[in-house]
Amino acid sequence: DADVTQTPRNRITKTGKRIMLECSQTKGHDRMYWYRQDPGLGLRLIYYSFDVKDINKGEISDGYSVSRQAQAKFSLSLESAIPNQTALYFCATSVGVNEQFFGPGTRLTVL
Amino acid sequence: GDSVTQMEGPVTLSEEAFLTINCTYTATGYPSLFWYVQYPGEGLQLLLKATKADDKGSNKGFEATYRKETTSFHLEKGSVQVSDSAVYFCALSDRGGNNRLAFGKGNQVVVIP
Numbered sequence: 001d002a003d004v005t006q007t008p009r010n011r012i013t014k015t016g017k018r019i020m021l022e023c024s025q026t027k028g029h030d031r032m033y034w035y036r037q038d039p040g041l042g043l044r045l046i047y048y049s050f051d052v053k054d055i056n057k058g059e060i061s062d063g064y065s066v067s068r069q070a071q072a073k074f075s076l077s078l079e080s081a082i083p084n085q086t087a088l089y090f091c092a093t094s095v096g097v098n099e100q101f102f103g104p105g106t107r108l109t110v111l
Numbered sequence: 112g113d114s115v116t117q118m119e120g121p122v123t124l125s126e127e128a129f130l131t132i133n134c135t136y137t138a139t140g141y142p143s144l145f146w147y148v149q150y151p152g153e154g155l156q157l158l159l160k161a162t163k164a165d166d167k168g169s170n171k172g173f174e175a176t177y178r179k180e181t182t183s184f185h186l187e188k189g190s191v192q193v194s195d196s197a198v199y200f201c202a203l204s205d206r207g208g209n210n211r212l213a214f215g216k217g218n219q220v221v222v223i224p
Contacts, residue, residue, distance in 0.1 A: 004154075033212075042200060042214040043155075058211070090154055092212075099145065100212060102154035 003027045004103035006091050012109045019078040021106050023091030030095060032074040034058075034066060037088040037105075046089075049074055081110040113138040115201050117215035125223050126193055132186040132218050134175075134201035142203040144168075144177055144184040145212070149198040158186075158199070196222045 004025045013019055023032065031050050035043040035058075045058030047066040055066060063085060067075045078085055086109050092100040118133040136142065143162045147155040159168030164179035173188045184201060201215040 040216055042216040043212075044214075045211060048211065092155075099157050099160060102147075102156070104154045 004091060004093055004101055006089075006103040006106050008106060009104065010107045012111065013081055014111050015082055017081050019081050019108065021076045021089055021091075021108070023074045023076070023103055025072050025091075025093045025101075025103075027093055027095075027101060028071075029093035029101070030071065031093060032068065033092040033094075033100065034064075034074070034076045035090045035092065036060065036085075037090060043090065046076065078108075078110075081108075083110045086110045113142065113203055113205055113213045115203055115213055115215040117201050117218055121219035121221060123221045123223065124191060127190045128222075130186070130188045130191045130195070130220065132199055132201075132220070134184045134186065134215060136182050136184065136201075136203050138182075138203055138205070140205070141179075142205060144175070145202045145204065146173070146175055146184070146186050147200045147202060147214075149200065149217070151197070155200065191220075191222045193222045193224055196220055 007022045033048040034046040037043045044060050046060055046064050047058055049055050049068045052068050065077045089106045091103040094100045114137045116135050145160045146158040148158045149155050159170040161168040161177035164177050167176045175184050175186045198217045198219050200217045202212045205211050
């Protein structure tokens, strides 16, 4: 079984809808991250969390919110989706300042 | 802020050719440096890393050396295979405690039989 899982793997939605992407990990890592990947732009950090009570904005947090429900779960929400949020979204985990481990990604399309 | 620059454009080469992907960085302090690889339809996997100047990271025939004097971390492989076709990302990590990864834009590598 994968250590970092993301659901759903693919989602198509309409402008204005609320969407939640979920990430779960069985690695026991304390830190979790959400990134988005756009063609030609690499990965950009949306939010990150060092533990359940610590949430921090990344470089592109506008239009997104997150919830760290437990050490193993970190959800990303789009309160009112817009077409330019169409992207590939990745969750990642780490122990402290060590390497990050990525989930398989969620492909989100906003029509 | 911290940033990573990768060479522009995809890389297409024949099997058994030598691969180089350039990566330079801008950072305050002394970051850790990484190469991640993304195979089609998959998430990113750590390929190799280096945590201090002159360190050489290596894995699966790939190598990269942390060059502080030229702020570079170029990826090399002596003889590529078709299975090396993927997107390669250079990244740095702020060691100030945040562990925020800054990624380059990635390079698509296509190896032709």
